[in-house]
Amino acid sequence: MHRRRRRKEESGEGGQDRWLVTYADMITLLLVFFIVLYSMSEVENQKFNSLLDSLQTAFKGDAVVTDSGTPPGSNQPIPTMPKHENDDDDKEEQKLDELYADLSKFIKENDLSSVISLRNLPKGVRVTFKEQILFDLGSAKLKDQADPILKAVSQIIKSVDNEVSIEGHTDNNPIVSSEKFASNWELSGARARNVLLRLADKGVARDRMRFVGYGEHSPIVPNDTKAHQQMNRRVNVVIIRKGDAAES
Template identity: 55%
Template sequence: MARKSRRKKHTSHDNHERWLITYSDLITLLLVFFVVLYSMSELEKERFNALVQSLRTAFQGEAIVDRSIDPPARDIKLPEIPAQKKDKNNEKQLDQLYIRLEKYIQENHLQTQLELNNLPQGVQITLKEEILFDLGKADIKPEAIPVLKRVGGILQSVKNPISVEGHTDNNPIRYATEFHSNWDLAAARAENVAMFLINQDGIAPERIRFTSYGEFNPRVPNDTKAHQAMNRRVNIVVLRDKPVTK
């Protein structure tokens, strides 16, 4: 009888453990059910699918649910690169520079002496020889000083590099002069304008460069005196290069 009693007691203990396992399974299933309901109502379709897959994997004992599911690639909006912002801001400043220069030229009736162009390389101001220099000379004329001061003041609104370009016609220098060639004359004119922008207008010298084209980059053929006069000029080009930050 004692042996039979012990066997019954053992069987009762086994039934109790099975009931606990069934209860825990039920609770787990209810938890999964509510998680799935929450997923269907709150999460995107892609996240729900990923969650279901994660749960399936979890029940197989290989992983747990990952709550940090990344959104699909098509929903990702890349942040704008700071350099791109700088480029856009600088382009806006160059547009405003062009407007200010155009307004100054029109208000002072300088259309026959100054020309303004918005080119791929930058904003170009063309100053004709008649406003800047005497024929064959490189000294800036007194009447050009107020114009250069005003132009230089407007150029202070941006920090872009500035290229000063000297140009002449194709007439050879035959008379006694300090210049040996049209290259030499154009270089002296470009240098004097560049130094004026630095010394009189306070533009940082690291922004300035000057170059001479001599007679070899004419706007029009040198076939008439009027055309030759058009080719004698100095260009001030505010370049679209990286602004000087120094």
């Protein structure tokens, strides 16, 4: 009897131990399972975040592509797409440089630097004609001597297809009431318009050109002397860079 009771007690204790081992194994497996799920979700989040960063960067124009799932801050290199230069912009700059050189050569060879100046500006190439080479004082009628000059300039302008802006300027002397123009603004606009029409007659496409009159409101020097007033009476012909033409 003593041995039989002892065997039952040993048998009961052993069964309880096996149940605890099974329970511990199940808990361990569940823990591992959730750790694996969590790790997988972290990897997917990193890939998703990496994809979002790549798309945002691509839409900004930097064309950076990340598809390795590498988390931010990793030392692994991120592949990038090569950046290509804009060949059209380069070609346009080359044409404008050639146009500037041709205009400069024309001015120098014809000894016109005292009445025509040339600037290469961010907006475009600007040719400035002083009043006396184109018009008499207070008049918008082009002088005869202006015709061959504008003809030569038009031939150079036709070497490019950029838009052209013709800008008229005057000094601040008021127009005499008996004159044809009621204000300096109207005089400057009429001068710019007549230069545009002459360039059109010489072959520059009309749909490339526009004109504007500024009157006395955009002087390059103060109108405090006659010499300065003479400098302010001018017409600009601006060959506009294409990017600036699209924004204007």
